Amino acid sequence: MKAVQFRDHGDRSVIEYGDFPDASPDRDEVLVDVKAGALNHLDVWTRKGMPGVDLDMPHVPGSDAAGTVVEVGEDVTRFEPGDRVAVSAGVYCGECEYCRHGEYSMCVNYHIIGEHVRGVHSERAAVPEDNLVEVPTGVDWETAAAAPLVFQTAWRMLLTRGELEAGESVLVLGASGGVGHAAVQIADYAGAEVYATASSEEKLGYAEAVGADHVIDYEAEDFAARVRELTDKRGVDMVVDHVGEATYPDSLKSLAKGGRVVTCGATTGPNPGAGLNRIFWNQLSVVGSTMATPGEVDDVLELVWDGTFEPRIREVLPMSETARAHELLESREGFGKVVVVPDSEYESR
Known part of the structure; x- marks a missing residue:
């Protein structure tokens, strides 16, 4: 079969699309076409190399995919050939204290398909049964592939970890990205007043289209100062910050007293100054969040499948152009998700 792969960490030039050993399912796995x-963005970091993560090379990246079931392992009970499925990438042990209490995304052995183990950007992929969700007939493959990781991440960030309530105010940073555009939609759905940042008029227009009440061009103005102005110096109740070092100090400045920053990542770096003086004086909270539990995944994807939420697709490319897909992410071109399709599928469209 053909697969996206890299043999060494590095820049986009290490990405290949070529022959790879055929996938076959273990007892508890499903083979997906x-x-x-x-x-x-984790695909970019995985390609570059992440401290403490040792990968078997060559590595196939990709945490999001959708397709049809071809074959099932002998212990699989939920799926059969012909079923439509999508990947939910978080893998948990089911046995540690957190799993026993239903907090699967806090599992001490938690890892992510595509980041820590072989991913799914290939013509076929063998995926654990527990990491697949059903995709209803009528949902197109691009939507099914683009939704799971970012919508489950944003759902848990805002509603479970952030405890967002109707009537509160939320600032979503990087609203044009995958998690960002999902967070805008979820915050709007929850009844919040939504502020969103992006870097162009086009992206700001898209953010408004998916639910933002106020938009800020962070390249043209100081977003923290603008938030204070728009809120009559009060600040917002929550900031969704997955950017990290470049934005964290201003995220704290954007908060009302008693507010919280919720973060699921740090694309510009993980080690900003703590800002402890502002945190204790304004009684702020900094809350971490990773992926979601299976129940949270089901809840948010039901709202994707019925059209309440819409994964925006900025571009669809053949898998042989995955390097270009990485470039779109790294250069922040466009709004929403980048989708890649096996070349054999792409050519038949």
Whole structure:
């Protein structure tokens, strides 16, 4: 089969699309004929190399994909050939204290398909049964591939970890990205007043279209100062910050007293100054969040499948152009998700 892969960490030039050993399912796995995959910023970090993460090379990246079931392992009970499925990438042990209490995304052995183990950007992929969700007939493959990781991440961030309530105010940073555009929609759905940042008029227009009440061009103005102005110096109740070092100090400045920053990542770096003086004086909270539990995944994807939430697709490319897909992410081109399709599928469209 053909697969996206890299043999060494490095820049986009290490990405290849070529022959790879055929996938076959273990007892608890399902073999999926991949119709579409989607990229996330973790694909960029995995390619570059992440401290403490040792990968078997060559590595196939990709945490998001959707397709049809081809074959099932002998212990699989939930799926059969012909079923439509999408990947939910978080893998948990089911046995540690956190799993026993239903907090699966806090599992001490938690890892992510595509980031820590072989991913799913290939013509076929063997995926654990527990990491697949059903995709209803009528949902297109691009939507099914693009939705799971970013919408489950944003759902848990805002509603479970952030405890967002109707009537509160939320600032979403990087609203044009995958998690960002999902967070805008979820905050609007929850009844919040939504502020969103992006870097162009086009992106700001898209953010408004998916639910933002106020938009801020962070390249043209100081977003923290603008938030204070728009809120009559009060600040917002919550900031969704997955950017990290470049934005964290201003995220704290944007908060009302008693507010909280919720973070799921740090694309510009993980080690900003703590800002402890502002945190204790304004009684702020900094809350971490990773992926979601299976129940949270089901809840948010039901709202994707019925059209309440819409994964925006900025571009669809053949998998042989995955390097270009990485470039779109790294250069922050466009709004929403980048989807890649096996070349054999792409050519038949």
